[in-house]
Amino acid sequence: MKYCFGVDVGGTTVKMGLFSIDGNVLDKWEIPTHTENEGEAILPDIAAAIMKKTEERKILSEDIEGVGIGIPAPVDGEGVVQSTANLGWGYKAVKAELQALLGGMRVEAGNDANVAAMGEMWLGAGMGEKNIVMVTLGTGVGGGIVIDGRMLVGATGAGGEIGHMCVRRDEEETCGCGLHGCLEQYASATGIARLARKRLAANEDKSILRGTGMSAKDVFDAVKAGDSVAIQIAEEFGVYLGEAMANLAVIVNPAVIVIGGGVSKAGEVLLPYVEKPFRGKAFFANKDTRFVLAKLGNDAGICGAARLILS
Amino acid sequence: MKYCFGVDVGGTTVKMGLFSIDGNVLDKWEIPTHTENEGEAILPDIAAAIMKKTEERKILSEDIEGVGIGIPAPVDGEGVVQSTANLGWGYKAVKAELQALLGGMRVEAGNDANVAAMGEMWLGAGMGEKNIVMVTLGTGVGGGIVIDGRMLVGATGAGGEIGHMCVRRDEEETCGCGLHGCLEQYASATGIARLARKRLAANEDKSILRGTGMSAKDVFDAVKAGDSVAIQIAEEFGVYLGEAMANLAVIVNPAVIVIGGGVSKAGEVLLPYVEKPFRGKAFFANKDTRFVLAKLGNDAGICGAARLILS
The missing domain is CATH 3.30.420.40 (ATPase, nucleotide binding domain)
Structure with missing residues (x-):
């Protein structure tokens, strides 16, 4: 089985999900969003949570297709945000930084509202x-x-x-x-x-x-x-x-x-x-x-x- | 050199162009649009004009990347139109029909206004x-x-x-x-x-x-x-x-x-x-x-x- 992770960053909690690539939700959990110090811990916390889940479930890294992440801010085509209202971040290369934290794993980033639309298309009202x-x-x-x-x-x-x-x-x-x-x-x-x-x-x-x-x-x-x-x-x-x-x-x-x-x-x-x-x-x-x-x-x-x- | 053709179908004339894939216009010409009999000759005429130009210029078929065509009507993602105001066509699978007429060559079709925007992006004001x-x-x-x-x-x-x-x-x-x-x-x-x-x-x-x-x-x-x-x-x-x-x-x-x-x-x-x-x-x-x-x-x-x- 091939897997992917979905991450939804909010101002208070980060929602996380483990999916099979055919669209089954295998696990869902949350971690707190640490916005202090310009939100410097947010991406490392997310990476750690993904690593921990991967170990817990004994998932091989070659079976993970990647990690997608939704951010409450405009995210450009390169996965970069310029500023955020409630995460503490100014400029942040979300895609590149999270990818580095995950040892080069594929990462894709998007604005949370656009990402939600993708979700409804995949598994919801727009299926x-x-x-x-x-x-x-x-x-x-x-x-x-x-x-x-x-x-x-x-x-x-x-x-x-x-x-x-x-x-x-x-x-x-x-x-x-x-x-x-x-x-x-x-x-x-x-x-x-x-x-x-x-x-x-x-x-x-x-x-x-x-x-x-x-x-x-x-x-x-x-x-x-x-x-x-x-x-x-x-x-x-x-x-x-x-x-x-x-x-x-x-x-x-x-x-x-x-x-x-x-x-x-x-x-x-x-x-x-x-x-x-x-x-x-x-x-x-x-x-x-x-x-x-x-x-x-x-x-x-x-x-x-x-x-x-x-x- | 690799080539592609661009075709712009209008109610009176079909504009045609031969391009190098790096964006040079090598040739431009027009043929009449024969809208009689539900426009049945339009796509065959276009295919014949492309074949003729290919022979004239001694272009090898393996050097042609394909033919793009713009149509004055809505064209769906499969290259199909449902009706046209001024070509005589009702339902027409433009992409598939032209591809068949060209012996399987790659064909892409789009609405003329959308296609014009692509043109301005490639070689014009939106470069x-x-x-x-x-x-x-x-x-x-x-x-x-x-x-x-x-x-x-x-x-x-x-x-x-x-x-x-x-x-x-x-x-x-x-x-x-x-x-x-x-x-x-x-x-x-x-x-x-x-x-x-x-x-x-x-x-x-x-x-x-x-x-x-x-x-x-x-x-x-x-x-x-x-x-x-x-x-x-x-x-x-x-x-x-x-x-x-x-x-x-x-x-x-x-x-x-x-x-x-x-x-x-x-x-x-x-x-x-x-x-x-x-x-x-x-x-x-x-x-x-x-x-x-x-x-x-x-x-x-x-x-x-x-x-x-x-x-």
Whole structure:
């Protein structure tokens, strides 16, 4: 049997997985992310954990195809990051350094959102497809794009930053990135909560959302309960996201758009709100693009990272 | 010396080129496109022209690396088209059929706009880059996207249809594709002429454009002459195109955006009108994306088609 490792680096923990190259998860574990001293221990810790697992399982080094690693930052085509928000790293040649720590073993590195999309393509909601978009609706809106089975990395590793498509030119509030009207301002968990607060402040309509924290979860719970104000909020969210996906599809022509992240835990109820405006604005060649919920949850990162080794 | 052929199929003529694989154009010629009888002669004519050229130049078949071909229709990853607007073809397995006609020689096929982008990357305005976007401003707005040196083809061959990004949700006139507010309605030659007619009809301001045909060329000629109304039209065009390119760059993260097609013959005067709104709306990772005019003109197609063989 041939093996590969998938590593998903987060600000608090590093998720790790051992896979057979035919896609079976053989082991999963986590180690802490030591971000102190500019994160100098992170890659050595990862290398040590891989070596230890290899010994434990008595895996021969010639049976290991390599190690894939996902990083929460833009990663260029050479596996280099320029800076990170929460790992302590400035410039780091991730691929080359980890490869050296592992005695020359093959290493591939990618941005975590792109890597998650690879995971959903390999073992999740996009299985069997080679052209997929993954939108992650969390605190922000992340994106990963896979074209013909390969991550869309871009010139500086910033491909697929779907959350910063401009969907509203006249927005007055500023996005975290400094621009105005980014998709993230309407379709992230934070964005949905903002839409809810605004709509409830604008009138006195009865709603079970009043008195709640008006989180994205509260909104979709209220949608499920048939609350008409919540339904209007979901429709507003869906128009922003669905029309943005129509514009994205014109460029990428994906077979599947996978929706993941915390907001997607609302479940299937969410999809029609996005699909309807998408169909209304989709270019004819994209009328058949499917919308599906992500399947792998927190495992998308380790799966996709392992998949990098098979490209 | 090793050779490859580049073929650019149009509705009236087929442009053909013989290249050395290091990028020298050794010969260029054209043959008519015979679209009658569902275009049944097109591929045989191309194969015959290649065989004839090979004999004329006494090229050994083992020195030919292959033939690339660009088609004015979506072409999927297998080199298949489903229908064409102006060749007479319905479903056609272009790659397989031409390969059979050429005795098994390697053939690669692509959409003409994507292929032109490959050409500009190889021998034109994007030389040295691997991530480029090409926007062709002609009767419509065409687009070709190259990611990491490969065409963005998409699930059904409809990747890179930049002209049908929605840039104005409240547009009342209908685009040729049936949607409303497509980039093509404002940034094509036809679109610029429409902006001009509307602006001149809306007021009585003096302009040297009055009495002209108000073509895109008239508009940019008037811009060069300092005509203030023409400058307003160019600014309006530039906002639509520049902001659309900012949204596109968020997804694709290109090093260079190449502007080609008839409208680009206006020359360098055009670029600042697009760049300024781009910079205003660009995500920080794309602030350095360069705008350049296409260099290859009508040869982009044959160059890019030949380049397909070297991927």
